[in-house]
Structure formats: structure tokens, C-alpha cells
Amino acid sequence: MIKCETIYLDHAAATPMDARVLKVMQPYFIENFYNPSSPYLPAVSVRRDYENAKHVIAQQIGGKVGEIIITAGATESINLAFFGVSGHIVTSNVEHDSVLANAKNHENTIVLADSSGLVTAEKIKKAIKSGTQLVSVALANNELGTIQPIRDIAQVIKAERYSRLTRGDKTPINLHCDASQGACQLDVNVARLGVDMLTLNAGKIYGPKQVGLLWVASHVHLEPQIIGGGQENGLRSGTENVAGTIGFARALELVSEHRKYESDRLTKLRDSLQKTLTEALKNTVVSGHKKHRLAGHLHISFPNLDGERLVFLLEKRGVLVATGSACAANKGKRSHVLTAIALKPEVADGSIRISLGHLSTFENIKTAGEILIEEIKNEYKRVGL
Amino acid sequence: MIKCETIYLDHAAATPMDARVLKVMQPYFIENFYNPSSPYLPAVSVRRDYENAKHVIAQQIGGKVGEIIITAGATESINLAFFGVSGHIVTSNVEHDSVLANAKNHENTIVLADSSGLVTAEKIKKAIKSGTQLVSVALANNELGTIQPIRDIAQVIKAERYSRLTRGDKTPINLHCDASQGACQLDVNVARLGVDMLTLNAGKIYGPKQVGLLWVASHVHLEPQIIGGGQENGLRSGTENVAGTIGFARALELVSEHRKYESDRLTKLRDSLQKTLTEALKNTVVSGHKKHRLAGHLHISFPNLDGERLVFLLEKRGVLVATGSACAANKGKRSHVLTAIALKPEVADGSIRISLGHLSTFENIKTAGEILIEEIKNEYKRVGL
Numbered sequence: 001m002i003k004c005e006t007i008y009l010d011h012a013a014a015t016p017m018d019a020r021v022l023k024v025m026q027p028y029f030i031e032n033f034y035n036p037s038s039p040y041l042p043a044v045s046v047r048r049d050y051e052n053a054k055h056v057i058a059q060q061i062g063g064k065v066g067e068i069i070i071t072a073g074a075t076e077s078i079n080l081a082f083f084g085v086s087g088h089i090v091t092s093n094v095e096h097d098s099v100l101a102n103a104k105n106h107e108n109t110i111v112l113a114d115s116s117g118l119v120t121a122e123k124i125k126k127a128i129k130s131g132t133q134l135v136s137v138a139l140a141n142n143e144l145g146t147i148q149p150i151r152d153i154a155q156v157i158k159a160e161r162y163s164r165l166t167r168g169d170k171t172p173i174n175l176h177c178d179a180s181q182g183a184c185q186l187d188v189n190v191a192r193l194g195v196d197m198l199t200l201n202a203g204k205i206y207g208p209k210q211v212g213l214l215w216v217a218s219h220v221h222l223e224p225q226i227i228g229g230g231q232e233n234g235l236r237s238g239t240e241n242v243a244g245t246i247g248f249a250r251a252l253e254l255v256s257e258h259r260k261y262e263s264d265r266l267t268k269l270r271d272s273l274q275k276t277l278t279e280a281l282k283n284t285v286v287s288g289h290k291k292h293r294l295a296g297h298l299h300i301s302f303p304n305l306d307g308e309r310l311v312f313l314l315e316k317r318g319v320l321v322a323t324g325s326a327c328a329a330n331k332g333k334r335s336h337v338l339t340a341i342a343l344k345p346e347v348a349d350g351s352i353r354i355s356l357g358h359l360s361t362f363e364n365i366k367t368a369g370e371i372l373i374e375e376i377k378n379e380y381k382r383v384g385l
Numbered sequence: 386m387i388k389c390e391t392i393y394l395d396h397a398a399a400t401p402m403d404a405r406v407l408k409v410m411q412p413y414f415i416e417n418f419y420n421p422s423s424p425y426l427p428a429v430s431v432r433r434d435y436e437n438a439k440h441v442i443a444q445q446i447g448g449k450v451g452e453i454i455i456t457a458g459a460t461e462s463i464n465l466a467f468f469g470v471s472g473h474i475v476t477s478n479v480e481h482d483s484v485l486a487n488a489k490n491h492e493n494t495i496v497l498a499d500s501s502g503l504v505t506a507e508k509i510k511k512a513i514k515s516g517t518q519l520v521s522v523a524l525a526n527n528e529l530g531t532i533q534p535i536r537d538i539a540q541v542i543k544a545e546r547y548s549r550l551t552r553g554d555k556t557p558i559n560l561h562c563d564a565s566q567g568a569c570q571l572d573v574n575v576a577r578l579g580v581d582m583l584t585l586n587a588g589k590i591y592g593p594k595q596v597g598l599l600w601v602a603s604h605v606h607l608e609p610q611i612i613g614g615g616q617e618n619g620l621r622s623g624t625e626n627v628a629g630t631i632g633f634a635r636a637l638e639l640v641s642e643h644r645k646y647e648s649d650r651l652t653k654l655r656d657s658l659q660k661t662l663t664e665a666l667k668n669t670v671v672s673g674h675k676k677h678r679l680a681g682h683l684h685i686s687f688p689n690l691d692g693e694r695l696v697f698l699l700e701k702r703g704v705l706v707a708t709g710s711a712c713a714a715n716k717g718k719r720s721h722v723l724t725a726i727a728l729k730p731e732v733a734d735g736s737i738r739i740s741l742g743h744l745s746t747f748e749n750i751k752t753a754g755e756i757l758i759e760e761i762k763n764e765y766k767r768v769g770l
Contacts, residue, residue: 006427013428014420014624022414029407029593035399039693039708040700042391043398072457072595075613075623098613098622203624208414210457210595210626225610228460228483237483238460239399239588241595308424315425323424 005318007364007371011296011357012142012181013322018206018254018358021247025208028243036240037229050242053249060252061198061215062189069214069232070245074180074201076225077214078102078136080236081176081197084223087133092119093340094144096178099136100336107131115341116289117146125156128173132160135175139193140182143337143353144288145297147186150177154194174220180204180212184255184357185263185295196220200252202244206358207251211244266295266356269365273354274298276369281376285347287338296356301343305350305379313379314352317371322353390703392749392756396681396742397527397566398707403591403639403743406632410593413628421625422614435627438634445637446583446600447574454599454617455630459565459586461610462599463487463521465621466561466582469608472518477504478725479529481563484521485721492516500726501674502531510541513558517545520560524578525567528722528738529673530682532571535562539579559605565589565597569640569742570648570680581605585637587629591743592636596629651680651741654750658739659683661754666761670732672723681741686728690735690764698764699737702756707738 034043036050051065058065071077075098082089082102089108091099094117103110109127113119119137128135135157140147157175164171174196179188183205190198197220202211216222216235228237255262277300278284285301302310307323314321338348356365419428421435436450443450456462460483467474467487474493476484479502488495494512498504504522513520520542525532542560549556559581564573568590575583582605587596601607601620613622640647662685663669670686687695692708699706708720723733741750 010420010423010425013423014418016416016418017414019415029402030404031401033399033401033594035395038395038398038705039696040395040705042705072461072626073623076457076611078613079611079622096613097615098611101612101622209418209624210629226461226464226483227486228463228481230482237464237486238458239594241457244595311424320423320425320427 007319007368008359009319009321009354009356009368011359012145012204012353012355014209015204015206015357016359017208017247018251020254021207021250024250025243025247028246032242036242037231046242047240050240050245053246056249057213057245057252060188060249060256061200062191063198063215064218066233067216067218069216069235070241070248071212071214071236072210072241073203073212074098074178074199075212077199077201077212078176078178080214080222080225081136081199081216082106082134083225084221085134087171088129088131090124090127090132090135092137094119094141094146094337095136095138096142099138099178103136113146113340117141117144117287117337117341118289118292119148119153121149121152121156124153128156128160130169131171132173133171135173137175137177138181139177139179139186139188140294141288141337142181143335144299144341145181145294145355146289147182147292147294149292150175150193150195157196158194172221174217182294183252185259185266187259190215190217202248202251205251205255208244208247211241211248213248262358263295266360269360269362270296270298270356273365273369274300277372280373285343287341287343287351296360298354298356299351300354301347301351302376302379303344303347303350304383304385305376307349307351310350310352310375310379313375314371317375319368319371322355323351392704392753393744394704394706394739394741394753396744397530397589397738397740399594400589400591400742401744402593402632403636405639406592406636409635410628410632413631417627421627422616431627432625435625435630438631441634442598442630442637445573445634445641446585447576448583448600449603451618452601452603454601454620455626455633456597456599456621457595457626458588458597459483459563459584462584462586462597463561463563465599465607465610466521466584466601467491467519468610469606470519472556473514473516475509475512475517475520477522479504479526479531479722480521480523481527481565484523484563488521498531498725502526502529502672502722502726503674503677504533504538506534506537506541509538513541513545515554516556517558518556520558522560522562523566524562524564524571524573525679526673526722527566528720529684529726530566530679530740531674532567532677532679534677535560535578535580542581543579557606559602567679568637570644570651572644575600575602587633587636590636590640593629593632596626596633598633647743648680651745654745654747655681655683655741658750658754659685662757665758670728672726672728672736681745683739683741684736685739686732686736687761687764688729688732688735689768689770690761692734692736695735695737695760695764698760699756702760704753704756707740708736
């Protein structure tokens with residue numbers, strides 16, 4: 001379906017599966033189709049391949065294999081992280097819909113991000129109460145690309161946990177981090193991040209769709225949301241996703257291997273595109289944190305234009321960009337993230353999200369820049385600005 | 386991994402994906418990878434393909450497309466069917482682990498199946514109380530192959546609903562049927578079955594693993610278990626499983642098309658194998674309903690032998706059979722289904738489950754019969770019986 005001239009600039013919404021990932025999955029569709037719970041050797045061998053893939057994943061994120069729960073994607077992982085938490089929740093107003101929806105089912109404090117979308121450790125600290133059991137902050141914002149200070153936030157949680165322990169208070173407090181966005185470009189080692197739970201999504205890292213994980217440190221008490229056969233240490237029942245997990249492991253290996261190179265490459269491409277656009281189009285507003293921003297992300301607004309119309313005009317020229325978060329994009333409402341960072345309505349409504357990735361090259365980013373400038377200038381002309 | 390001489394007789398545990406199913410899925414792994422919620426045409430086209438697949442599924446089961454929730458498999462579907470039910474539950478003692486685990490979280494009545502594994506409509510009727518909100522009975526038992534009288538049970542639920550309505554009682558009562566086992570051989574038209582909720586599993590019908598559905602009649606009030614982006618009419622959030630659903634639809638078309646032929650073919654093969662074994666090996670016990678039994682199922686016991694040992698001996702000869710339900714097989718405990726039908730311990734422990742399917746041919750079933758007889762005779766000799 002990709003026309004040869006298509007320039008895909010929406011890697012934050014979906015990534016094409018890496019051919020090397022699909023290759024390692026293929027044998028498990030037809031040939032090695034056995035149920036990993038069956039007792040005969042070919043099935044035991046499938047189980048071993050599945051467990052090996054989980055070992056690879058554990059190694060990549062610096063966790064233990066028994067701490068990894070394979071799920072059907074980030075949304076399920078997030079729901080599982082929240083399920084069974086009975087206390088107060090702290091999160092921010094720029095989190096993913098599923099984090100906010102789950103937080104609403106609990107007593108909660110929603111910390112306000114600053115105008116760059118950043119959530120500071122200080123604000124998290126102030127929001128924590130004696131009954132707080134879960135803090136959930138994404139590694140990077142999916143719309144703005146702003147990278148959150150997870151290590152600092154983790155220090156706050158650790159200090160609170162220590163303080164509770166010293167005064168004999170057994171109320172647990174844990175930090176969940178949704179690292180779906182950013183795993184291609186940022187370190188997702190759970191020990192270095194200092195988190196207690198981590199969500200990853202294979203579909204955002206050139207792996208298979210509908211595969212995700214929740215890593216849960218062994219000290220965290222979790223309740224299973226889907227019960228039955230007792231798979232995944234009793235925390236997520238259902239026949240194991242063998243092909244998907246094997247693909248996930250390979251995808252994670254590949255992004256880890258190329259993380260430094262790809263991050264540098266995308267930063268250069270993104271910065272040059274940003275420079276081209278902001279120089280050619282005055283009044284342009286770039287959102288997200290100036291320094292702490294994902295390499296491939298460029299959230300850019302053309303005040304008084306219609307972002308949705310821009311998406312369609314650009315599409316006609318073969319350039320695919322997003323209006324906002326893809327999850328919410330089809331509901332015709334303004335993104336809660338843009339509202340959270342207090343972008344003026346005429347700026348917010350003229351926004352597009354450009355996200356670079358594997359399909360981005362020096363050539364197609366240069367071409368995209370030219371097309372963007374042409375179309376946006378035409379639009380400004382059309383509306384008389 | 387299948388050795389050319391391998392004879393797979395465990396189709397109830399897992400089925401190899403049909404090559405025609407994999408073929409229709411392939412374009413969605415790499416080429417058509419777009420997020421179906423994105424606004425540009427290639428993504429809209431992916432959404433259309435996804436919706437079309439759901440239309441095909443709806444047509445195959447006789448439901449409406451808006452009533453279908455795509456899940457990550459039967460276990461998730463079953464959990465979703467139970468989630469949000471607040472009243473009394475009626476189910477049977479031969480149901481799948483996930484049905485029993487969910488029932489335990491509610492006030493419940495567990496109806497006892499008869500010695501053939503059959504759950505009668507009369508027993509269900511007696512178990513229904515004024516507060517009963519959900520009845521859950523599988524279409525066919527995964528261990529014995531016994532087919533349940535779902536149409537009769539549906540009549541009981543309809544009568545109870547009518548009776549409640551006439552006396553102004555608004556307590557809902559619905560029938561959920563897990564049709565994971567049997568969809569290859571039995572009609573799964575929801576209107577003809579008369580059910581209110583239906584679970585199907587693509588992985589059991591030569592479709593992709595980790596794909597299932599819950600069909601929910603529009604009059605049923607359901608609570609979402611996984612919340613966030615609002616996909617699947619708000620009942621199951623998370624980016625849609627495009628490739629998986631397209632594969633599921635094709636798999637369902639294929640089994641529907643060949644259902645009559647395949648069912649007749651497998652009945653003949655199974656009956657001949659059963660005859661061969663029971664004639665050659667006296668004392669052999671065949672379990673499950675004599676008449677209402679899935680075409681491919683043969684649950685057979687060799688009293689005083691060790692079923693697990695038989696599985697391994699047969700495997701050495703290239704014949705793959707199950708000891709019991711694959712989900713529970715790896716836990717080394719006696720199957721709750723065999724306990725439910727009051728099989729004597731020495732009979733239950735000498736049981737194997739043979740399940741035929743696409744990989745079964747006249748030739749390999751004949752060979753399997755010969756190997757089974759040899760190995761079982763040897764075992765009887767070894768233990769001095």
C-alpha cells in the first residue's frame with residue numbers, strides 16, 4: 001500500500017514490522033504451532049523458545065524473566081498495573097488515555113505538567129499522600145515527545161518508601177512507567193530507571209502489533225485481571241503468545257543495538273526539518289521540551305490553520321503526519337495534552353505531530369520539508385493570513 | 386519441527402494456522418502496518434479492511450458487527466463476559482478453568498454434569514434463582530468432546546427472562562457460551578443457538594493464536610475490563626488487532642465452508658479408531674457422550690496404566706496425544722472434568738485425549754491405531770496385567 005513516493009512521518013502511531021522480526025516469527029505460525037502447555041517434545045520445545053524469548057527481553061530491560069508478564073499491548077499492561085491497587089494514585093495531566101481512565105477509578109491527584117509537557121519530581125513529591133500506592137508517569141509523551149525525569153521521580157518514590165518503612169507504615173508505593181513511546185531511543189533498563197513497573201509495546205518498536213509487556217519488580221503485589229489457566233505466573237491467563245513474544249524479543253534486541261546510532265541520526269534529521277520549517281514559516285510554534293525531547297518527535301503548530309485539513313492536504317502530496325495522538329485522533333476532539341500545556345486554541349488546532357523513524361531518510365525528510373512549506377504557505381494564503 | 390512421521394492427534398490443544406489464513410494476514414505485518422485510528426487514507430484503508438473482517442465474522446456467526454469485541458483469545462473473552470456481572474452465576478463442573486475461576490468470584494451454583502459430561506437444561510433450570518444474572522455453559526467439553534444442549538438451555542433462560550419481565554422484575558439473565566471447542570464441527574450461529582454471549586478462539590480453528598472474540602447481543606449490558614482509547618465500542622481498549630482479525634475472519638470462513646464435510650470425515654476416522662482400539666484392548670473405557678460428541682474427539686482410558694507415561698511412549702513413536710486439557714496438563718494434577726464425571730482414579734489416570742483434525746488422514750489414523758495397540762499391550766505386559 002505504501003506508494004513509492006509516500007513519506008511516512010507518523011512512527012509514534014505505528015511502526016512497520018522489521019523484516020528480521022517477521023522472519024523469526026514465521027516458523028511459529030504453521031510449523032511450530034504447538035500449545036506450549038502440551039507435554040510432548042515438540043510442544044516443550046515451543047515452550048523453551050517462548051521462555052528463551054522472555055529471557056532475551058529480561059536481559060534487554062535488565063529485569064528477571066519471572067517478573068515479565070506478556071500482554072496484548074500497552075493498554076492491557078497499563079490496566080494490569082492499576083488493577084488491584086486500592087489506594088491513592090498520582091499521575092499527570094499529559095498521560096495516555098488509559099492511564100487517566102484508570103486513575104479516575106481511584107482517589108487520585110493529577111499533577112500538572114509545565115508548558116513543555118514536563119512533569120517534575122518536585123510536583124510528584126508534593127502530590128504524594130500517606131495513602132498513595134501508585135505513581136504512573138510515561139517515559140516520554142506520545143504527542144510532544146517530552147522526556148520525563150523518571151530517574152528523579154523514582155528517587156522521590158524510593159525516599160517515600162524508605163520514610164514509610166522507618167515509621168513502620170506498610171502501605172506500598174510503586175512507580176509505574178509506560179515506556180511504549182521512546183523505547184527506540186531511550187534506555188529502558190528498569191534498574192537504571194529505578195521504576196517498579198514498566199510497560200512496553202512491541203508495536204511501537206518495529207515488532208508485532210498486539211504484543212506488550214508489564215515488567216513488575218518482585219516486591220510489587222499485583223492482582224491478575226484475566227484469570228483461568230494460570231499462565232504468566234498466574235498474572236495473565238490464556239495460551240501464551242509464542243510467535244508474538246519471539247518477535248517482541250527480536251525487536252527489542254534490534255532497537256537496543258541501534259539505539260545510539262538511530263537516536264543521533266533522527267535528532268539530526270528532526271533538527272534540520274524543524275530549522276527548515278521555522279525559518280520558512282514565521283509564527284510557527286514548536287511544542288515539547290527544548291532539550292528533553294525524543295529524537296524523532298516534532299510537534300509543530302501553524303497558528304490559525306486547521307491541523308486536520310493540513311493532514312489531508314499533506315496526504316495528497318504523499319506525506320503522512322498525525323494531528324495528535326492516534327488513539328484519540330478519530331474522535332474529533334482537541335487533544336488533552338495540548339489543553340494541558342495551555343496551548344492557545346488557535347495554536348492547538350493548527351498542530352501536527354511529525355514523528356520520524358526507520359522509514360525516514362535524509363532525502364525524504366528534505367522533500368517533506370519542501371512539501372510542508374508549500375502546502376502551509378498555500379493554506380495561509382487561502383485563509384488570507 | 387513436525388517430523389514427516391509425526392502423527393498429530395491433539396487438535397483440541399492447538400491447530401496449525403491454515404496457509405490460506407496466513408496468506409491474507411501477511412500484508413498487514415509490514416506493508417499495511419498503519420494504526421487504524423490514524424486519519425490518512427492508507428490508515429483509513431487498514432481500518433476498512435479491519436471492519437470488513439469483522440463483517441465477515443458477524444455474517445459467519447449470524448450477529449451484528451457492532452456486537453463483536455475482538456480480544457486476545459478465549460480466556461480474555463470469558464473474563465470479559467463475567468466482568469461487571471454482580472448477581473448469581475450458574476455454570477457446570479465440567480467448564481474451562483477460566484469459567485470456574487470467574488464463577489468463584491461471585492455467588493454461584495455449580496451444576497453437576499452426568500457421567501457423560503452432559504449438562505442438562507433441567508439441571509440449569511433448577512439452579513437458576515431470582516438473582517441469577519449469568520449462565521455459562523461451553524458448546525462442547527474440551528476434554529470429552531461432549532456437546533451440550535445449548536439450544537435447550539437457551540430456552541430455559543428465555544423463559545426465565547420472560548417470566549421476570551411479566552412480573553416486572555428487571556434483573557437481567559443472560560447465557561454465555563464458550564464455543565472455542567467445536568466451532569470447526571458445529572453450527573455457531575448465535576441466533577440458532579439462542580445465546581446472549583458467545584466466545585470464539587481463532588487459535589482453535591486454524592487461525593492465528595492470541596485472537597478471540599466475545600459476541601455480545603445488543604441487549605446485554607457489559608462493563609469494559611480494559612479501558613483507555615475506547616476501541617471496540619469502548620468495551621476493549623487498545624490498538625485494534627488488524628492482521629489477527631483478518632486471519633480470524635478467513636479461518637472462520639474456511640471452517641464454515643468445510644464444516645459438514647470435515648465433520649463427516651472426522652466422525653468416520655474417529656469411529657474406526659475407536660472400534661480398532663476397543664476391539665483390540667479389552668477393558669478400554671471411552672468417555673464422553675455416546676451420541677452428542679465432537680466428531681474429532683476420542684477420550685479413552687486404559688485402566689491401571691499411567692496416561693502420562695503413555696503420552697511419552699507414544700511420542701517416541703511419533704504419535705502426539707494429550708493427557709487431558711492442555712491448559713491444566715502441565716500442573717500434574719488430575720483433570721477436574723474426569724473427577725466431575727466420577728471416573729474411577731485408576732481409569733482417570735490411564736486416560737489419553739485423542740483429537741483429530743486437518744492433519745488427520747485415513748493412513749495416519751490407521752498407523753496411529755497400530756502404534757497405540759502395540760504400546761498399550763506392552764505397557765499392560767510391563768505392569769503384569
